[in-house]
Amino acid sequence: MSGCQVDPNTIRPIRFFNGNCQMLDQRLLPAEEVWLDYSDHQGVAEAIRSMVVRGAPAIGVAAAIGAWFGARDIDCASSEEFFAEFEKVCALLAATRPTAVNLFWALERMKSFARANLDRSVLELKIGLEFEALAIIQEDEQLCKKLGRKGEPLLPDGARVLTHCNAGALATGGYGTALGVIRAAVAAGKKISVIADETRPFLQGSRLTAWELQKDNIPVTLICDNMAGYLMAKGEIDCVIVGADRIAANGDVANKIGTYTVAILAKEHNLPFYVAAPLSTIDLSLSDGSLIPIEERDAREITHLKGIQLAPEGIAVRNPAFDVTPNRLVTAIITERGVVQGNYLQQLAELAAD
Ligand code: MRU
Numbered sequence: 621m622s623g624c625q626v627d628p629n630t631i632r633p634i635r636f637f638n639g640n641c642q643m644l645d646q647r648l649l650p651a652e653e654v655w656l657d658y659s660d661h662q663g664v665a666e667a668i669r670s671m672v673v674r675g676a677p678a679i680g681v682a683a684a685i686g687a688w689f690g691a692r693d694i695d696c697a698s699s700e701e702f703f704a705e706f707e708k709v710c711a712l713l714a715a716t717r718p719t720a721v722n723l724f725w726a727l728e729r730m731k732s733f734a735r736a737n738l739d740r741s742v743l744e745l746k747i748g749l750e751f752e753a754l755a756i757i758q759e760d761e762q763l764c765k766k767l768g769r770k771g772e773p774l775l776p777d778g779a780r781v782l783t784h785c786n787a788g789a790l791a792t793g794g795y796g797t798a799l800g801v802i803r804a805a806v807a808a809g810k811k812i813s814v815i816a817d818e819t820r821p822f823l824q825g826s827r828l829t830a831w832e833l834q835k836d837n838i839p840v841t842l843i844c845d846n847m848a849g850y851l852m853a854k855g856e857i858d859c860v861i862v863g864a865d866r867i868a869a870n871g872d873v874a875n876k877i878g879t880y881t882v883a884i885l886a887k888e889h890n891l892p893f894y895v896a897a898p899l900s901t902i903d904l905s906l907s908d909g910s911l912i913p914i915e916e917r918d919a920r921e922i923t924h925l926k927g928i929q930l931a932p933e934g935i936a937v938r939n940p941a942f943d944v945t946p947n948r949l950v951t952a953i954i955t956e957r958g959v960v961q962g963n964y965l966q967q968l969a970e971l972a973a974d
Contacts, residue, residue, distance in 0.1 A: 646827075798863045858891065
């Protein structure tokens with residue numbers, strides 16, 4: 621048994637307050653724990669764009685809340701008119717970040733609800749959309765816990781697990797996907813330790829993964845991204861587990877920039893490379909990963925750190941926020957409905973159809 625005291629119910633990135641919501645400003649962690657208030661869809665859109673809230677499932681949850689706020693503020697008499705305005709609200713939220721498919725999944729779920737209930741009054745539609753948003757939030761944490769239980773048998777007692785970016789409670793409605801599997805393994809009595817890549821340039825590993833694991837008393841060691849190969853070669857890592865922003869029908873995985881490099885290193889060192897993601901992250905409409913839109917973010921994320929200049933003025937910069945790991949490098953994909961390995965094209969379609 622490990623000595624960890626896990627209370628996975630403590631960390632959630634979004635909370636409710638008098639019909640409005642508050643989001644933990646993830647840009648300021650771990651130095652400051654600041655909750656920001658949101659009560660309209662424009663504010664929520666800006667929170668997603670500026671990464672107050674981030675991580676694929678959490679972005680989906682936030683978008684659902686934003687859509688509900690937007691719906692609440694629409695002032696019109698007919699349901700048809702309401703739906704036309706609601707589509708504009710959803711379009712604004714959809715234009716925030718392009719890669720995590722959970723954003724579009726959540727908005728589509730909200731729109732489908734409204735579309736299917738156009739025979740109801742505007743007031744009924746607004747109330748229904750509030751319930752739909754709340755359902756998305758609650759389901760997300762439950763899905764992560766289910767996913768964790770499905771995946772934890774893959775982690776042996778004593779495993780030293782490398783993770784990249786933050787796929788934890790902060791990136792979801794609560795509990796986490798990759799970190800959810802780790803939390804479930806710890807809850808099952810296994811002694812697990814985590815090696816967290818710092819994850820340049822936004823530092824989700826050092827600022828967020830290290831913070832939330834430390835809060836849960838799960839042993840975590842921080843490394844710079846370029847140290848993973850050295851530790852693998854020294855036999856200090858037993859497996860890799862990461863989250864995903866979008867998984868194509870063939871099992872190619874878009875995740876935080878640097879994930880692909882880690883997957884190649886894992887292959888070279890014969891280490892399992894696991895991806896943990898809910899079904900809402902699987903995009904069966906895209907046949908392979910080359911079709912996944914990859915967000916390019918501001919050069920300043922690379923040239924500056926908290927206002928301090930790290931690179932020469934005017935330097936050319938590339939800042940792709942995600943990369944695609946081809947399915948051949950993925951040992952297994954862990955979802956809330958089960959673990960798939962091998963023929964992803966067939967198995968992911970079967971899982972989604974269940
Ligand atoms: O740019 P971010 O911080 O939103 O990127 C997050 C990631 O890449 C996560 O690994 C992914 O969304 C999975 S979160 C459960």
